[in-house]
Amino acid sequence: MSPSDLTVFVIDDDAAIRSSMERLIRSVGWRVESFASADAFLERLPVAGTCCLLLDVQLPGTTGVALQDLMCEQEWELPVVFLTGQGDVPTCAASMKKGAVDFLLKPVDDELLIGALRRGLERDVARREREAHRHGLQAHLDSLSPRERQVMDGVLCGRLNKQIASDMEISEKTVKVHRGRVMEKMGVRSVAELVSLCGADLVARASAAKRESAPAD
Structure with missing residues (x-):
């Protein structure tokens, strides 16, 4: 500048x-x-x-x-x-x-x-x-479908594909498809890049939402 x-x-x-x-x-x-x-x-x-x-x-x-x-x-x-x-x-x-x-x-x-x-x-x-x-990140997030956002939140929480599939009651193959679309729409190649792009605040919110949706012991 x-x-x-x-x-x-x-x-x-x-x-x-x-x-x-x-x-x-x-x-x-x-x-x-x-x-x-x-x-x-x-x-x-x-x-x-x-x-x-x-x-x-x-x-x-x-x-x-x-x-x-x-x-x-x-x-x-x-x-x-x-x-x-x-x-x-x-x-x-x-x-x-x-x-x-x-x-x-x-x-x-x-x-x-x-x-x-x-x-x-x-x-x-x-x-x-x-x-x-933030504006750029929001534009990426807005491009995701509800299912893709759910998969992304699972990825940000460190969940494996089979765990995300169980959480969402869909097949692991479908999770892989959604995950691929998430990576493409977010413009990243790895989970590490995705976490870096989203930032600590969004990762924390995804983790909190996952905890709230988990069944009580």
């Missing part, structure tokens, strides 16, 4: 700070948009592409803390770096607990700030990659 594909949104009511931050961020090659208030930024939404917020705590109208709270409530997973001249330990601790990348005090060292913003952008890149993976 090119640096020009990355955007930092600067939200600070001090025009001199905004101008200084814009010059610094552009010197790294990133795109930058600045706003004098959180409310102005909210009017600009939605945002597209990989980004990070450089956010002041004390702002007119909606404060930086209130904006972070709103983002948490709405599940907007935008990385936030706080930069403030009026920080305190409780505010810093609360913002970090809510997922802030860093909490910095003005005046700030340029390298320290760029490092924090870089971590924020890297976090957003990773989040978008996870989302793309």
Whole structure:
């Protein structure tokens, strides 16, 4: 990904700070948009592409803390770096607990700030990659028939073909046919690849469902 594909949104009511931050961020090659208030930024939404917020705590109208709270409530997973001249330990601790990348005090060292913003952008890149993976995985899962999904769940649980056949009350030959279609539709060649593609969460859900459907002793 090119640096020009990355955007930092600067939200600070001090025009001199905004101008200084814009010059610094552009010197790294990133795109930058600045706003004098959180409310102005909210009017600009939605945002597209990989980004990070450089956010002041004390702002007119909606404060930086209130904006972070709103983002948490709405599940907007935008990385936030706080930069403030009026920080305190409780505010810093609360913002970090809510997922802030860093909490910095003005005046700030340029390298320290760029490092924090870089971590924020890297976090957003990773989040978008996870989302793309989930969407791709869901498309694969949606292509499976109910029987194929049952067979796949059995495979993810480590069940042998004959065990899956017994669970589903079908022939082992039919299980092999379904299993082959599962591997083809999921785009994998081995059980190890299938487990890696589905991830620990889906494997755990398949195992839990298998336990719930098992007859009680």
